């Protein structure tokens with residue numbers, strides 16, 4: 001199995017830049033997520049790694065070898081297509097053994113290999129069926145079988161669960177993840193579903209408009225978003241972005257939001273002007289009107305069983321809070337908001353980038369570096 | 374149709390609608406089949422029966438037309454006829470009833486084979502070249518694709534007879550006049566525009582992912598083309614082949630002009646039968662019947678594909 005290094009890779013279609021110069025490293029055995037909204041260049045990136053698309057510039061290294069000009073057939077990478085792309089004129093067995101056939105493997109060995117793979121995937125009983133009548137889940141398994149049968153250097157998966165219905169997705173997601181854990185194969189997985197990315201991924205790259213917004217572990221991306229885009233894209237409901245005018249010097253551990261002082265993780269940079277305070281709904285505390293904090297009025301509540309989402313209106317815009325469902329709040333009630341100091345992020349509104357603080361030092365220590373931009 | 378009958382189901386036609394549709398289809402089929410049936414029946418009439426008035430629908434069948442089609446005959450006097458040994462076969466017997474003897478085989482068999490060679494040869498070549506061109510137009514970024522496609526179609530826009538004279542002169546110069554190769558090339562040139570256009574439509578319908586999957590699975594582009602794309606384009610190829618064959622098989626104008634002895638096809642030959650010993654309609658009808666067979670058999674063999682193909686990929690599986 002293998003390490004994949006993407007170095008300044010860029011892709012243009014005529015005048016349109018689908019992927020801006022991007023760099024990241026996919027470590028050996030990692031389950032790696034490419035996450036972003038529709039049209040952000042995820043598929044294009046994946047196809048460049050697989051060799052179905054040639055980068056306009058940049059290098060792609062697999063195990064140290066530059067493969068960016070190599071045809072797909074010579075890269076030894078498996079690809080699971082969104083609609084599976086099973087060969088419609090072949091039965092399940094021939095679909096799975098097709099990659100082996102190209103290597104000129106002997107018939108007997110091929111049969112043994114297909115048997116082994118179909119056992120792992122639990123599809124032994126459908127081997128001689130045509131692929132036309134298979135259910136979504138079985139198609140998915142056959143597509144996986146065709147991918148894993150030849151022990152490729154890495155797997156590329158383009159929204160492999162996208163064609164399945166919601167109920168089955170979760171089940172297949174688990175199956176995929178456990179398959180990965182068993183084989184420990186480097187896997188690059190494209191999705192626009194942030195929950196899927198958070199659940200399954202070891203590492204996530206968040207893309208937007210062909211630009212890499214952030215690269216890190218799910219926890220990092222959730223707790224320490226590098227840009228306001230990531231802050232809003234990840235989490236449901238999204239991170240609250242409280243816009244205000246203020247200033248911040250290196251070493252400060254509080255910032256004035258309007259007339260109110262908010263404690264923040266110690267800043268390691270200086271910033272002034274239009275700033276954005278990012279706070280996750282679960283880190284918003286609802287206090288009595290008599291307490292200290294940002295004044296806000298409840299405009300709606302949404303009951304979710306054990307928790308509820310409370311929507312409030314403040315002079316800095318709408319704020320959502322996730323609290324225990326047992327806390328009784330009524331619409332129209334005036335409250336004060338408190339924020340959990342450990343998890344607050346500050347962004348510069350002009351470029352949307354985070355202002356580094358003590359919050360990020362912890363992450364850097366743990367993950368060995370983080371990148372954005 | 375009436376609101377009452379369609380009220381039961383929006384998509385499923387009512388039984389009355391089915392009846393009406395069935396009657397219309399059968400009626401139409403009968404009308405179009407009538408001339409064919411008449412030709413077929415005439416082939417089995419004797420010459421007097423074939424021109425009797427009123428026309429005979431019930432008659433005693435005879436293979437005289439077929440015998441005449443495949444033979445040339447000479448008239449003999451009754452005394453000569455009496456001097457001959459008894460007839461060797463049924464054909465000889467039929468011919469002698471008309472005071473004639475068989476002089477030798479006619480050219481029909483040869484002309485028919487020419488039609489087979491030229492018809493199937495040009496169809497094969499049109500399909501091979503057309504499939505590859507259509508694949509290239511469908512999959513690769515070719516500059517001026519739209520203009521090129523229009524140019525290819527435009528070769529079909531003028532009547533063939535308009536270019537007949539230049540082609541006649543050119544072929545004489547090149548030594549292609551009255552050769553099988555010449556006719557194959559000519560019919561391929563005419564058919565290829567149709568083939569490229571039809572096949573491009575079919576190949577456009579095949580998702581690229583299948584080929585990409587094959588590339589990923591370790592196959593070259595060409596392998597992906599013939600192992601993955603071709604099997605899926607089979608429907609389109611079959612229906613395109615039928616259209617090409619029908620054109621090449623029935624073509625008359627070029628065949629009259631460019632062929633005479635060596636490579637003459639059946640269409641210009643069949644009318645010449647009329648001239649041999651009076652108006653021999655049964656022989657003409659027999660020739661027409663045999664001439665129809667190959668296209669009919671070819672179409673029946675491919676009809677499973679044709680039915681889907683004729684919608685030009687409009688309906689996805």
Ligand SMILES: Nc1ncnc2c1ncn2[C@@H]1O[C@H](COP(=O)(O)OP(=O)(O)OP(=O)(O)O)[C@@H](O)[C@H]1O
Nearest residue numbers: 013016018036037038039040041042043044045192
């Ligand atoms: N072959 C192509 N020619 C021109 N533009 C293309 C081509 N392929 C992709 N694009 C454009 O590049 C951009 C990125 O496409 P890509 O398929 O990588 O997006 P994506 O992130 O996978 O989106 P989705 O979630 O919708 O699949 C899109 O705007 C798309 O229109």
Ligand SMILES: [Mg+2]
Nearest residue numbers: 042043044158
């Ligand atoms: Mg995509």
